Amino acid sequence: MSSSHPDLTSTKTGWEPRFFSLFAALPPKLLIIIGIISGALGVTSFSPFHFWPGYFFSLVVFSLLVITSTSAKAACWRGSSVALGFFGAGVSWVYVSIAEYGQVGVVIAGVITLAFVSVLCLFWAFSAWLSWRLMHRFSQLPTSLWITLALILGEFARGSLFTGFPWLLPGYAIENTWLFELLPIGGIWLSSACVILTSSTIASLLLKRTNQVIPVLTVITIWIGSAFLSYFPVSWVEQTGTLKTTLVQGNVKQDEKWLAQIAGKSLADYQQATMEHLDSDLVVWPETAITYAYSKIRPHLASFREELANSNTTLITGVPDVSDDGKDYYNAIWATGNGFGLYYKQRLVPFGEYIPLAEYIGPLLDVFGMPISNFKSGDDNQPVLQVGEWGIAPFICYEIVYAEQVRRIVRDSDFLITISNDGWFGTSFGPWQHLQIAQFRAKEAGRYLIRATNTGITAFIDEKGKIVAQAPQFEKTTLTAEAKAFTGITPYVHWGYWPTLALLMCCVLFSFLSHLLTRRKHKS
Numbered sequence: 001m002s003s004s005h006p007d008l009t010s011t012k013t014g015w016e017p018r019f020f021s022l023f024a025a026l027p028p029k030l031l032i033i034i035g036i037i038s039g040a041l042g043v044t045s046f047s048p049f050h051f052w053p054g055y056f057f058s059l060v061v062f063s064l065l066v067i068t069s070t071s072a073k074a075a076c077w078r079g080s081s082v083a084l085g086f087f088g089a090g091v092s093w094v095y096v097s098i099a100e101y102g103q104v105g106v107v108i109a110g111v112i113t114l115a116f117v118s119v120l121c122l123f124w125a126f127s128a129w130l131s132w133r134l135m136h137r138f139s140q141l142p143t144s145l146w147i148t149l150a151l152i153l154g155e156f157a158r159g160s161l162f163t164g165f166p167w168l169l170p171g172y173a174i175e176n177t178w179l180f181e182l183l184p185i186g187g188i189w190l191s192s193a194c195v196i197l198t199s200s201t202i203a204s205l206l207l208k209r210t211n212q213v214i215p216v217l218t219v220i221t222i223w224i225g226s227a228f229l230s231y232f233p234v235s236w237v238e239q240t241g242t243l244k245t246t247l248v249q250g251n252v253k254q255d256e257k258w259l260a261q262i263a264g265k266s267l268a269d270y271q272q273a274t275m276e277h278l279d280s281d282l283v284v285w286p287e288t289a290i291t292y293a294y295s296k297i298r299p300h301l302a303s304f305r306e307e308l309a310n311s312n313t314t315l316i317t318g319v320p321d322v323s324d325d326g327k328d329y330y331n332a333i334w335a336t337g338n339g340f341g342l343y344y345k346q347r348l349v350p351f352g353e354y355i356p357l358a359e360y361i362g363p364l365l366d367v368f369g370m371p372i373s374n375f376k377s378g379d380d381n382q383p384v385l386q387v388g389e390w391g392i393a394p395f396i397c398y399e400i401v402y403a404e405q406v407r408r409i410v411r412d413s414d415f416l417i418t419i420s421n422d423g424w425f426g427t428s429f430g431p432w433q434h435l436q437i438a439q440f441r442a443k444e445a446g447r448y449l450i451r452a453t454n455t456g457i458t459a460f461i462d463e464k465g466k467i468v469a470q471a472p473q474f475e476k477t478t479l480t481a482e483a484k485a486f487t488g489i490t491p492y493v494h495w496g497y498w499p500t501l502a503l504l505m506c507c508v509l510f511s512f513l514s515h516l517l518t519r520r521k522h523k524s
Contacts (some may be wrong), residue, residue, distance in 0.1 A: 004263040004523070005343030009283070014138065015220075016049070028074070028077075029213040029300055031065060031078060031081070032077065032078065032081040033081075034061065034065075034081075034401050035061065035062070035078055035079075035081030035082040035084075035085065036067055036082070036084055036085035036088075037085060037150060037519075038057060038058050038061035038062075038082055038085065039061075039062075039081070039082040039083060039085025039086035039087075039088075040083075040085035040086065040088065040089040041054050041057055041058060041082060041085075042054050042055040042057065042058030042059070042082075042086045042090070042097070042173075043055075043086065043089045043090045043168075044219075045172075045173035046090070046168060046172055046173060046433055046436060047175075047429065047432040047433050047435060047436035048429050048432040050175065050176055050504045052173055052175070052176050052177050053175060054173075054506045055170065055173035055195065055201050056156050056173070056195065056198065057083060058085075058199075058204075059151075059170070059195065059196060059199030059203075060199045060200075060202050060203045060206075061082060061200075061203075062079060062082040062124075062128070062147075062151075062171045062199075062455070063143075063144070063147050063199060063200040063203030063204070064203045064206070064207065065078035065081075065082065066078060066079055066128045066129075066131050066132055066147060066329065066506065067081065067143055067147075067203060067207055067209070068207070069128075069132055069215050071130045071132075072129050072133050073129075075128045075129055075131065075132035076125045076126075076128050076129040076132075076449055077125075077171030078127035078128065079124050079125055079127060079128020079129070079131075079458070080121045080122075080124055080128065082124065082498055083120065083121040083123075083124035083125065084117065084118075084121050086124075086168075087120040088117050089120060089169075090168045090433075091116070091117065091120070091167060091168070091430075092113075092428065093425045093426075093428035093429065093430030093433075094113050094116055094117075095109055095110065095113040096424075096425055096426045096428045096430070097424045097425060097426075097430075098112055098113060098400070100254075100255075100426060101254055101255065101424060103252050106320065111482065120158065120165065123153070123154040123155065123157055123158040124154060126154050126157075127147075127150040127151040127153065127154030127155075128150075129470060130150040130153070130154075131146050131147045131150040131151070131424060133147040134149070134150060134445075135147075140211070140512070140515045141211070141508065141512060141515065142201075142204065142209065142211050142214065142511055143200070143204050143209050143311045144196075144197060144200035144203070144204040144209070144212060144213075144215045144217050145200075145504075145507055145508065145511055147196065147200040147203075148193060148197045148200055148504065148507075149504060149508075151170075151196050151200075152189070152192065152193055152196060152500075152504070155169055155170065155192060160404075163348065164402070166188075166401050166402065166403070166435070167398075167401055168433065168485045169188055169441070170191075170192040170195040170196055170408070171183075171189070171190070171192035171193075171194075171195060172188070172433075172436060172437065172440060173195055174191050174194075174195060175439065175440075175465075176435060177226075178223060178226035178227045178229070179191050179194055179195070179222070179223070179226050179228045180226075180230075180443065180465065181226050181229035181230050181233070181437050182194065182222075182226055182229075182441040182493065183440060183444045183465070184234075184236050184388065184443060184444060184446060184490035184491060184492055185490070185491045185492060185499055186491070186492055186495075186497070186499035186500050186503075187403050187444045187492040187496070187497065187500075187509070188403050188440055188444065189403070189409070189497045190492075190497075190500045190503065191209050191499075193500050193503060193504060194219075194222050197215060197218065197219060197222075197507075198219050198222075198223075200215075201215040201216060201219050210286040211511065211515060211518070213513070213514055214507055214510045214511040215507065218503070218507055229338065236446050236488060236489070236490040236491065237446035237447070237463060237486040237487065237488035237489070237490065238486060238487055238488050239484050239485065239486055240414065240485045240486065240487050241390070241414075241484070241485040242482045242483065242484050243281045243282055243387065243390060243415065243482070243483045243484075243485060244279070244280040244281045244282070244480070244481075244482055244483075245280060245281065245283075245460070245480065245481060245482070245483045246274075246277040246280040246282070246283045246284070246478055246479070246480045247283075247284050247451075247452040247458045247460075247471065247478065247479045247480075248270055248273045248274065248283065248284065248285050248286075248289075248312070248452065249286070249452070249453060249454065249455070249456060249458045249471050249476065249477050249478065249479065250266060250269060250270060250285070250286065250289060250454055250474065250476060251454065251455050251456075251474060251475055251476040251477075252266050252423075252455075253423070253453055254421070254423035254424060254454075254455075257288070257421075257423070258291055259272065259290065259453075263291045263292065266289070266291070267289075267290060267291075267292075269476075270285050270289055270290075270317075271304060273478055274308075274313075274315060275307075276478075277313075277480065278307075278311040278313050279311075279479065280313060280480060281312065281313065281314065281338075281387065281388065282313070282314050282315075282316065282339075282387050282450075282483075283308075283313060283314070283315050283316070284315075284316045284317070284417065284419065284450060284452040285315070285316070285317035285318065285419070286317075286318055286419050286420060286421055286452045286453050286454040286458075287318035287331070287333075287396055287397055287420050287421040287453075287454065288318045288319065288320060288331070288420045288421060289317050289318050289319075289419075289454070290317055290318070290319040290320075291320065292320075293319075293320055293321060293322045294319045294320065294321040294322075294332060294334060294342070295320065295321065295322065298336075301336075303398075305336045305337055305383060308337025308338060308509055309334065309336075309338050312338045312388070313337050313338055313339045314335055314336070314338045314339030314387040314388060315335070315336050315337045316333060316334070316335045316337075316339070316385060316387070316392070316394075316417060316419070317330070317333070317334055317336075317419075318332070318333055318334075318396065318419045318421075319332050319333070319334050320332065321342075321344070323376075329375045329376065330344045330345065330347065330375060330376055330377045330378065331344070331345040331348070331375055331396055331397075332344050332378075332396075333345075333385070333394045333396055333417075333419060335385040335386060335387065335392075338387070338388055339385065339386045339387040339388060340385075340386050341383065341384070341385035341386055341394075343378065343382050343394040343396075343434075344376075344377070344378025344382065345375070345377065345378055345396040345397070345399060346377050346378050346379075346380060346382075346399065346514050347377070347398065347399045347402055347405065348375055348377050349397065349398060377442075380408075382411050383412070384409060384413050385417070387415075390416045390485055391412055391413045391414050391415075392414065392416070392417045392450075393406070393409045393410050393412070393413035393414055393415070393416050393417065393447075394417050394418075395416070395417070395418040395419075396418070396419055396420070397418075397419075397420045397421065397422075398434070399418070400418045400420075400434075400437060400438050401434075401437050401439055402443060403440075403441065404496065406441050406445060407444070407492065407493050407496060410445040410447060410489070410493055411489055413447065414447070414485035414486065414487065415447055415448050415449070415450060415483060415485060415486075416441065416442060416445060416447045416449040416450070417449070417450045417451075417452075418438055418449065418450070418451050418452075419435065419451075419452050419453070420452075420453045420454070420455065421453065421454040421455075422434060422453050422454065422457070423454050423455040423456060431453070431455075431456060431457050431473070432457065432499050434457075435451070435457045435459060435467075438451055438461060439461050439465040439466070439467065440465060441461075442461045442462065442463060442464075442465050443464060444490065444492050444493070445463075445490065445492075446463045446488065446489070446490045446493070447463055447484055447486055448460065448461065448462055448463055448484050448485070448486065449461040450483055455470070455473060455474055456471060456472065456473030456474060456475070457470060457473055458470070458471040458477075458479050459471065459479075460479070460481045460483060461482070463484070463486055468481065469481040515522070
């Protein structure tokens with residue numbers, strides 16, 4: 001045996017393999033630059049750009065760089081270069097939040113942003129390293145399959161560890177494609193697996209990799225099946241009623257929001273806007289629209305709450321809360337008037353609402369002068385909010401990016417509601433990405449999603465994931481529409497990520513069987 005590691009960079013004759021052999025032979029620094037540029041181009045697939053081929057191009061280049069690497073170390077560096085371009089461009093809005101509102105200056109904000117992006121890159125670096133190891137250790141299975149398995153594992157880890165940051169997962173690139181119809185079946189993880197498998201299969205075919213029959217057939221079946229569902233949709237849920245809803249967008253400046261002289265006027269403005277829409281069944285204010293503690297503001301609003309109840313109107317608003325001993329703070333959402341319920345946010349924003357490893361990192365941030373928040377998270381088993389006879393599943397800010405959290409609570413709800421304060425993101429594309437993620441949750445769950453924000457983007461999203469009404473950004477306004485109630489659950493709500501695991505395991509099994517049949521034919 002000439003080598004324990006088969007040479008996966010060797011190819012058949014033809015212009016394509018010659019071209020990509022030259023590609024593999026390029027200087028390492030140039031390949032890193034190519035990786036960074038291709039990664040940055042991938043951001044064009046997401047909102048507000050919506051050019052879906054962009055991310056597929058990034059993953060094709062990622063796969064080419066990994067497959068043509070001569071060592072696991074080289075694959076690691078090449079894969080991380082694509083991640084650096086992708087996350088550096090994709091979550092650049094983090095810099096806006098830190099620089100404008102973190103009180104640390106542009107240099108420290110840049111350092112913190114780079115550190116954050118570098119942590120995200122580690123997951124792709126690990127996936128690239130693991131892909132190379134697996135494709136050389138188990139060369140009888142397709143390279144595209146190993147890349148898909150490794151990258152899905154890396155993305156799952158990115159969305160889970162240290163509360164996770166499942167932002168810009170691969171599946172979010174497919175909003176304007178047939179694959180969007182897979183969301184009620186397997187959610188964001190199934191769509192992500194299909195995006196990665198499609199891209200890595202294209203790369204493997206360009207490099208003339210052998211044993212790609214099963215991935216190719218799988219990709220073709222997925223796209224044809226998705227096209228069928230697009231033209232002949234299946235209804236998984238059933239409409240049960242409507243709820244006239246008004247969303248109030250206060251457009252309060254982020255750097256003034258918590259000032260004592262602004263808090264009272266802001267509350268009065270929200271109340272006045274609500275009094276003008278007492279014909280609505282539901283009025284929604286955004287995250288921390290009330291900046292006074294819940295225990296103090298509740299008795300103060302007694303007459304207002306009574307007036308809401310008399311008009312059969314429910315108010316849902318964001319409000320902070322403080323424990324009786326004054327030590328623990330909570331980010332909450334409160335239903336009052338013709339409804340009830342108090343929900344405490346479960347998924348807190350790292351470095352915004354809490355500090356991971358605070359005993360070690362906190363003193364360092366004190367040196368930089370960065371303000372530190374120390375909120376507590378709520379319990380996992382909190383009930384839904386009640387709006388008259390309807391149950392509404394509540395989510396605060398970026399909790400809506402956690403598909404599994406939404407899946408757990410949606411069974412008991414008729415609607416989804418998310419309140420946010422995207423004023424932190426300024427004029428960046430962070431709010432647009434946030435809105436797009438909310439569209440995916442609505443499609444997965446088969447529920448209308450009501451989204452109220454401080455500065456935008458306030459919107460109504462239907463059970464098909466389409467925006468049916470939207471308010472302009474950075475304007476003080478209201479938005480009224482009929483939100484539809486639905487019952488029933490989608491396959492994704494029932495099965496979670498099991499359809500994704502089943503797809504990948506079937507690919508592994510049939511690829512292995514295909515390899516055995518091919519080897520028997522050669523022996524005979």
